[in-house]
Amino acid sequence: MELIKDILYNTDKILKDFYNWAYKLWSSFNLPFFILDIVFYLLITLAVAAFLVFNALFIIYYDRKVAAKFQVRYGPNRVGYKGILQTVADTIKLLIKEDINADKVDKIVFFLAPFLVFIPSFLVFLVIPFGKGLIPADLNIGILYVLAITGLSVLGILSAGWASNNKYSLIGGMRSAAQIISYEIPMVLVILSVLLLSGSLKMGDIINAQSSISKWFIFVQPIGFILFLIAGNAEINRAPFDLPEAESELVSGFITEYSAMKFAFFFLAEYTNLFLTSAIATTLFLGGWQGPFLPPFVWFIIKTYLVITLLMWFRWTFPRIRVDHLMEFSWKYLTPIAFVNLIATAILVKFI
């Protein structure tokens, strides 16, 4: 009983004890220690990868259910209990489909692009605090790392658009590059104003700075939270900012030529990015894994899914905006507001 309670509520202590125990056991064998470390890193990677895949499967199901709710229908309800196995069936279908390579694609880049899109979103999981001590590595530069790595995904999208040798894909990739670069700025400015309050780039410190509900940064930075949601939504190319894959204009944007497993990778990356944006919003504004009664991990998941639901609500409400409006919105509205927000925060932090 004690052990279960400790595993749920004091995960950091249990993990530390387990690591020390393994370390002692290993030293009795007189083997080099880096092997043990590598085994631990591999275990963590496996755990994160497993979480990522099952989570993406669930988010797709959840997205379809929420979409159905907004459109006054039931959504998937035939495969498994209430359609819970629908995405599993879809994934199996995608896995066994023929992988079609178009004739004139740039073969190497075309093959690499899905991985280039997916790898950054996988790497960001390194600094996502799932719970007390449940963080693969609490880097000193945590949030900076997130920004640096998510910026890389534009490379994958752009190369997917370029390698497809297709005008729709190319336009999609170009749009995505322009969009991600211009929405990065308000996002960074908002994160900066949060960092002014927390005083550290470390994820653990940011969460510790929000130790009680009244200290959550959403109440200190309400405008910042909204700006972060808008910019984050644009960063992950979701409606109403889904211009890179606008169905009515560009067929399917940079994913047009992809099929089977590669297509599945794009989708996996998209839904993982959705989870990541919500997870970072939770960490920065909603106090991370902190909360009464329930275990930290559960609180983290609940909060993250709340933010995901909010983003889905936006998705099924707002129509896609036009390209020039997209740029205008970022440069003329979001960036100045974020600047004003940052300056106001700086002044308040300095004098109060």
Added chain:
Amino acid sequence: MIKYIKNIITGIISLCEGLSVTLKHVFRKPITLQYPEQKPDLQLRYRGRLVMPVDPEKNDIRCTACMICAKVCPNHSILEIEKVIEDGKPKPKAKKYIYNLGTCMFCNLCVEACPFAAIIMSDEYALANEDKEKLILELVSEKYNLTGKKLNWWKSKFKDETINKEKVQK
């Protein structure tokens, strides 16, 4: 500058309006019909396949084999109508009524042309079949029974006519 701030405020208000509209829809009951389990409630005038129902008062069909329906059919879907023969004389009553569902386009002209309301479009709709032969139907021996609303509707069609006839005779 004032215009700029005004723009932002009107933008936020209109976005919130949109959000409230979609939020209202979340709490509505889904309007989806779970088809194989739930059947749709069809309209009375729905055109399914052609049937020759049994009149429950006479306990017999109403067809007199006058051939008007066969003549009016644009696709020649009503292939053959045979009269009952008693004592070597043909009587005004159908013995055989062969109808080809495969070529029928559900135009309802035969039903409208029928002076005795002997035939009607039923509400059977899942009519696909793997064998062409099975689409050629014999309607008289089928003894189709209408039920519910559709029966009442069908009855009202020829009852009005009989009332009209009585009026004319008077």
